[in-house]
Amino acid sequence: MDRVPGRLSRRSVLALGGGAAVNAIACGGTDADSVSPAPDDPSLRPRFQVRTGLDRLVEGGFAALAGQRISVISNPTGVNGRYSHLVDLLHAHAQDTGGLTIGGVFGPEHGFRGSAQAGDAEGTGIDARTGLTVYDAYNASQATWESLYERAGAQTLVFDIQDVGSRFYTYIWTLYDSMAAAARRGLRYVVLDRPNPAGGKAYGPMMTSRFTTAVGKKEIVQQHGMTIGELARFFNGEFLPAEAGRPVELEVIECSGWAANMMGGDTDVPWVMPSPNMPTPDTALLYPGTGMFEGVSSLSEGRGTTRPFELIGGPGFDYHWSDRLNAANLPGVAFREAYFTPTFNKFVNTLCAGVEVKVTNSQVFDPIRTAVAMLVEARKYPAFAWRADSWDSARPHWIDKLSGSERLRTMIDAGASTDDIIGAWQEELAAFDAQRRPYLLYPR
Structure with a gap:
């Protein structure tokens, strides 16, 4: 070689x-067939109008959560089309109307406000903007999730995190473990859906039971090709009955305007670094x-x-x-x-x-x-x-x-x-x- x-x-x-x-070859060549096509130009892509689950929750006046004590699982990606965060919106709504109560916020890897690097978390503390307690849920076991729910007095969980469609991206396992814990405690679980930026097609090999870890806890393929809401439905039907003894009471507030051939750069959904x-x-x-x-x-x-x-x-x-x-x-x-x-x-x-x-x-x-x-x-x-x-x-x-x-x-x-x-x-x-x-x- x-x-x-x-x-x-x-x-x-x-x-x-x-x-x-x-450089001379790249700029001066005359054989058009030998030139690779230019990469996708994001500025030239069509921008499809998509409403996320959070957008639709806000447009509905938070009616799906009315009268409930909720706890939120989110990170900096949980924003609407105007970049306002779910927790800030809920907090303002609760103060203005008293129509719901927020029992706390759970932060995954990188933290709720996103100040931690890979493999790290922000720790448990008080959120400066809202005064709400933020619980460190990174690497939480299902038993830990249950104890966190008890500390927060949770009745309804609201999940809003932008996934990227890969089995080894840890937010989907935050979703899974928190769902299983909620099922055991008989809590309601609401997922605010978001588009999958990698589209809706599945690719790659299956996880095998011998190699499950925190970056792949259950048997799904490497690129699952589902939105976070679809994946929650899959987990609830395929794994939770055996894992938790029953499925969780699940509601997915769907996106509108999204189809599975749309990639992340194809929509007007704001991109906040997950x-x-x-x-x-x-x-x-x-x-x-x-x-x-x-x-x-x-x-x-x-x-x-x-x-x-x-x-x-x-x-x-x-x-x-x-x-x-x-x-x-x-x-x-x-x-x-x-x-x-x-x-x-x-x-x-x-x-x-x-x-x-x-x-x-x-x-x-x-x-x-x-x-x-x-x-x-x-x-x-x-x-x-x-x-x-x-x-x-x-x-x-x-x-x-x-x-x-x-x-x-x-x-x-x-x-x-x-x-x-x-x-x-x-x-x-x-x-x-x-x-x-x-x-x-x-x-x-």
Whole structure:
């Protein structure tokens, strides 16, 4: 294979093929067929008018919550079309009308107001704006949720958090555990629905019971393709009767105007970062795939840059990676040779070589196929290494926890092709697609 450099310097980047010669080819070439399509331009996309569950709750004068003592599970994403937060709106409504009572707020990973980084929380305290008690619910077990409900005097739970459609994004497991605890205590559970920024199509492998963790607690596929309301209905029908002894009393206040072929950049729903490393709806398109690079120790997933999960690279890689990926003609995506220096997380202050992943057609883009192809090619470099978890000797590879089993890793290590790897989970994906169908709320 081609020579692979060790630690990069900025001078060595030019020696590897960057600089004026490359720019001249890109700007002066005449073969139109060889030019990759430009990435989706968000400013040119149609903006469909969508009303979220929160918008509809406010428009209805909070009638669905009238006379109840409620507790809220939310984070900074719980805003309406004017960027007013659910908790602030509820607090003002309660003060003005006395029509409901707020027993407290529960904050997930990153906290209720969003001041904490990945893997952290804000702690329990008093919210400065409203004076309400905010309970730290990050990593809360179902038993902990029950005790929090008792402390807050909860009767009705209201959930409003923007999900991004990936199994290993932790907010859906906050939803699951809080629903199970509410079912055990006989509480009402209201979900204010929001569009899935990655659309309504399911992709990827199934979680297996051996590899369940906090980033994948139940058997769903890697990109579930449901809104948070649809997923709540799925959890309630498929898992809660066995987990909690009964389903929860669930109400989903649906979005209006959303269809499952709409991506996050296609609607007028305000984008508030669900977490510090999810800056745009386009990040959410990639995350169900490129999030798997958290399971590779030799490659940064772009944390510590302004383009997390879009920039992927490491000090032992080079421009051949982008060349090979572009030659694979993956649907709806192009790869730009990229160099970056992370400011935190992996490879701090170290120059990394790799790719910037650019979605060119969101309707045909498959994030997990794309990431698998990236892993297959990256595995050919001597520098490549899977992340090992020393704290889990029985399941030492983080990639197995992200992908749901050992299959992805062992097939890549054995030299399997992208098509063979993707083909290995098509039967379980089809079964999941059929299983979720009764719980869907929006056109597919």
